[in-house]
Amino acid sequence: MAGKEKKWTKSDALLCIPEKNTGVEEIFLDTGDLILSFQVRYKAFFMRLQRILRTNPQKTFTRKIQIDRLGIDVWSLLDGKKDVRTIIKAFATLHRLDDKEAEISVTLFLRSLGEKGLIRIREP
Amino acid sequence: MINDPIHLNKPIAWNGVAFKIPESWEIDSLDNTHLIVSENGSPRAEIKWTESPQSFTLEKHLKKFISRSQKLLNIKIHEQVSPPFFSHSIPGFKFFFFSWESPSSKGDGALIFCTHCRRLTLFRFFFDSCLILNSSPHLILSSFTDHPITDQVSWQLFGMAFSTPVNFILSDYSFKPGCFIMGFEYGKIHMTLSSWGPALFLLSGKTLADFAGERLPELSGSATAGTCDRGNYLEWSYRQGPFKNAGVLPFFSSHSRFILFRICQDTENNRIYGVKIDSPKRFETDLMKGSIIGGR
Numbered sequence: 118m119a120g121k122e123k124k125w126t127k128s129d130a131l132l133c134i135p136e137k138n139t140g141v142e143e144i145f146l147d148t149g150d151l152i153l154s155f156q157v158r159y160k161a162f163f164m165r166l167q168r169i170l171r172t173n174p175q176k177t178f179t180r181k182i183q184i185d186r187l188g189i190d191v192w193s194l195l196d197g198k199k200d201v202r203t204i205i206k207a208f209a210t211l212h213r214l215d216d217k218e219a220e221i222s223v224t225l226f227l228r229s230l231g232e233k234g235l236i237r238i239r240e241p
Numbered sequence: 242m243i244n245d246p247i248h249l250n251k252p253i254a255w256n257g258v259a260f261k262i263p264e265s266w267e268i269d270s271l272d273n274t275h276l277i278v279s280e281n282g283s284p285r286a287e288i289k290w291t292e293s294p295q296s297f298t299l300e301k302h303l304k305k306f307i308s309r310s311q312k313l314l315n316i317k318i319h320e321q322v323s324p325p326f327f328s329h330s331i332p333g334f335k336f337f338f339f340s341w342e343s344p345s346s347k348g349d350g351a352l353i354f355c356t357h358c359r360r361l362t363l364f365r366f367f368f369d370s371c372l373i374l375n376s377s378p379h380l381i382l383s384s385f386t387d388h389p390i391t392d393q394v395s396w397q398l399f400g401m402a403f404s405t406p407v408n409f410i411l412s413d414y415s416f417k418p419g420c421f422i423m424g425f426e427y428g429k430i431h432m433t434l435s436s437w438g439p440a441l442f443l444l445s446g447k448t449l450a451d452f453a454g455e456r457l458p459e460l461s462g463s464a465t466a467g468t469c470d471r472g473n474y475l476e477w478s479y480r481q482g483p484f485k486n487a488g489v490l491p492f493f494s495s496h497s498r499f500i501l502f503r504i505c506q507d508t509e510n511n512r513i514y515g516v517k518i519d520s521p522k523r524f525e526t527d528l529m530k531g532s533i534i535g536g537r
Contacts, residue, residue: 127269128282187442202281212439213511215400217267222418 131202134239135227137195141235151189153235154181182233187212191226200241201227249380253278254397256411258290258362261384263377268398273411286366286381287314293359303337303352306361316343316365318350326374329383333357336382338372341365351382358388393531396423400510401436403533419443430525434533435515440506443513449475452513453504460502469534471514474505478524499524505534 123129144152156177159167167174184192190211194204201224209219230236249261253268255276262278266286269279276288289310293302307318321338329336337352349372350365362385366378373379389395393404399421409425409432416422421436435456437443444452453475454460464475482497501518516532518525 126282127279131282185442186445187439212442214438215267217269217399218416218418218421218438221416225418 131205132200132241134197134200134241135195135204135230135236136197136239137192138235138237146183149186149189151184151192152181153184153192154179155233155235156180157234180233182235187222188226191223192230195236197239246375247377247380249377249384252397252402254395257358257360257387257389257394258288259384259386259395259397260288260381262286262381266377271398284367285377286364288362288364289313290360290362290387293354293361299335299354302361303354306352306363310363314341314343314365316341321349324372324374324379327379327382329385331386334385349378353382353385353387355387360387362387399436400512401434401533403434404531405432406528406531429521430528431517431519432525432528432532433515433517433519435517436512436533437515438510438512440508440511440513444506449504449506449513453477453502453515456515457502457517469505471505471507471509471534474503474534476501476503476529478502481519497521501525501529503529503532503534 138155140155142154144154146152157180158177159175164174164176191204191208194207199207204227205216205220205223208214208223209216212219214222227236227238231238247263249263251262251264251266253260253262253276255268255271256273258276262285263280266278266280269277269284271277274290277284278286278288291306310316311318318339318341321340323336323338327336327338333356335354335356337354339350339352341348341350346368348366348368350363351372353362353364354360355362364378364382364385366372366381371378372382389407392407394407394409395404396402399416401421405425406427409427409430411423412426412431413424414422419437423434425432425434437452437456450464453464459481460477461479462477464477467474467476478499478501480497481500499520499522501520501524502515504513504515506513514534516529516534518528518532
C-alpha cells in the first residue's frame with residue numbers, strides 16, 4: 118500500500134538530526150578557518166568528456182570548502198545526536214544571538230552543507 | 242494538578258502594535274501589518290491589523306474586516322461572548338471575541354478596535370492556546386496596546402529595543418542573518434538603524450572604525466568619540482551632495498544632504514548598532530539622541 122507522503126512542518130524539521138558525511142576530511146588552518154575536503158562524483162557529461170580526452174578517466178574529484186569561525190561552531194555541534202533545534206539554541210547561546218537570528222543562520226548553513234553532500238539529515 | 246502561572250516577559254513592539262509574549266515564543270514571520278508568533282516552530286498566534294477609513298460605521302467595518310480575514314487566512318470565524326474575567330487597563334479598546342476554525346486547526350481570537358487611533362487588530366490563537374483565565378491569550382490581549390502614549394513609538398523585536406519619533410514612518414526593513422536594517426522616513430529626513438552581530442566575530446582583527454568604513458565606504462572626515470548607554474560610540478558628520486562644496490551656495494544647497502552616522506559596540510548583547518540620519522537642512526543631532534544609541 119502506498120503510504121501518504123508526510124506533510125512536513127517547521128516543527129518536524131527542527132527535530133531532525135544532522136549527521137556529518139564520514140568521508141569529509143577536516144583541515145584546520147592557522148587563520149582559524151576550517152577546510153572541509155570531500156570527494157564528489159563527476160557529472161555524466163564530464164565523465165563522457167574525460168573518456169574522450171583521457172585513457173584513464175577519474176570518477177571523482179576533491180572539492181574543498183572553507184568555513185569561518187561561525188561555521189566551525191555549527192560544524193562542531195554536529196555530533197549525530199543533537200537535533201536542529203538544539204544546535205540552534207547552542208549556537209544562539211554561544212554567540213549571544215537572538216533565537217530567530219540563530220535559527221536563520223544555522224538552517225541556511227545546514228541547507229548549504231546538505232546541498233554539497235557534507236551532511237545528511239536523519240528523521241528522529 | 243496546578244499549572245505554573247504564565248509569565249509574559251518578552252515584549253514585542255512592531256509598527257505601532259505592542260504586546261507581551263512568553264519567553265519561549267518568538268516572531269516567526271512579519272510584514273508591515275502582520276505578525277506570526279511561534280514556539281519551537283509551531284504557530285501560537287497570528288496578528289493582523291488595519292487602519293480604518295476616514296468615515297465608516299464600526300459594524301460595517303468589522304464585517305468587512307472579518308470577511309477579508311476569513312478569505313485571507315482561509316478560516317471560518319464564529320462570534321463568541323466576551324469572557325467574564327476579561328478587562329483591559331486602557332479605556333478606548335473595544336474587544337470582540339470569536340472562535341475560528343480552518344481545515345487543519347482551530348482556536349480562539351479577538352478583534353480589537355481602538356477608538357483613539359481607529360486601528361482594527363485581529364488576534365487569533367492556535368488550538369492549544371485557548372482563551373481562559375490567566376492563559377497566554379488572556380495575558381497577551383491584556384498587554385496589548387496599539388498607539389504610543391508619548392511622542393515616541395517603541396520597537397522591540399529580535400533582541401533590539403529602541404524608539405522613534407511618532408511622525409517617522411517605517412519605510413523599509415530587512416532581517417538577514419548577521420544584519421538587521423530598518424529604515425524610517427519623515428518628510429525628507431531618512432533614518433536607518435542597523436544591528437550587526439555577533440560583534441566579537443565581526444570585529445575580530447579590526448577596529449570599530451574599520452568596520453564602519455566597510456559598511457559605509459562614503460564616510461568622510463574623522464570620527465568623534467562619545468559615550469551612550471550601550472557603550473562608547475564613534476560618530477561622523479559630513480555633507481554629501483552631487484557637487485563638492487556645492488552646499489555652501491544657496492542654489493545648490495537643496496541638493497546637499499547632511500549625514501550623521503553613529504556606530505557603537507554593545508558588548509553586553511554582542512552586537513554592533515549603527516544609526517544613519519540623512520537630512521536636507523541640518524545635522525539632526527537631537528534625533529540621534531533619542532535613537533537606539535542616543536548619547537548622554
